[in-house]
Amino acid sequence: MSAVVFFIAAIGAIAGAIGVVALRNPFYSVLALVGHLLSLAALFLLLRAEFIAAAQVVVYAGAVMVLYLFVVSYIGGGSLQQMTPGGSNLRLIAGTAVLALFAELAIAVLGSGLQAIDSDGAPYVSGFGSPAAIGEALLTKFLFPFEVASLLLLVAAVGAVVLARRRTGGTTLDDEARDAAHYITPRSLFSGTMAEAVGAIRDPAEPPVGVTDETERSGW
């Protein structure tokens, strides 16, 4: 029974992975990744990692993929035109490198001489991988990584807000007539500073050339 579930889930995971790489439209790539993550969660369940499987489905296949879908929809049709694939030389070299990598990994895994690698794993102890066991380990043995992870999440959230923010000096520009002189930078419009990101508008200078209509009106 577990063998059947394993093969179904493994084939699903590999097919999802191939779909991510091979599909042309990023939207379908994201959907293929959702299928891949769900299959992977089934594999995690087979490995008795119940909490990780649940977190995988809820956080990854749920939240993170919705974030991806939002960005794909935001970037939208115009930028999703068919990109010409990289040259066939690139594909050949990449394929060779990947095959070599897989051969190396397979040799490393199967030739490692680990005794337990051919077994079904250690005998199952009740509670292994349950939320209680994970929570206890996180709050005792792994307390420091846990706290560092929370700090990392905070930094990433702040960084994403700063990155995705309009660099031209806040909301007022939306209400005024679009005038190149508002952009006030003698350098390229496509660059900005962190000071401008938080709203400090620089003194007027010569308007940038030919970028009057380049900025978008619709914001977040």
Next chain:
Amino acid sequence: MSIAWYLVVSALIFCIGAGGVLVRRNPLVILLCLELMLNATNLALIAFARMHGNSDGQIFALIVMVVAACEVTVGLGLIVAIFRRRLPIDVDELRELQG
């Protein structure tokens, strides 16, 4: 199923993800392929945790998931910032920093 099967599946998914990073040009898809690689390592970590009957590997996988979420947030923020500047969303075109 023996642990070796899981490890081989993990290696295969990792290689597919690596190939995607090498071949694709859309940064969104490259981020997705990075996710594939991180998930493959997660599978290997959890398989080893099962092999040893020790849940430390699962904690490791959980932390990897946290780091992956951070990477996605910052990466998507960068892509949105690129898009708003009307630059091409193509890693072959975005090479100003290349020597």
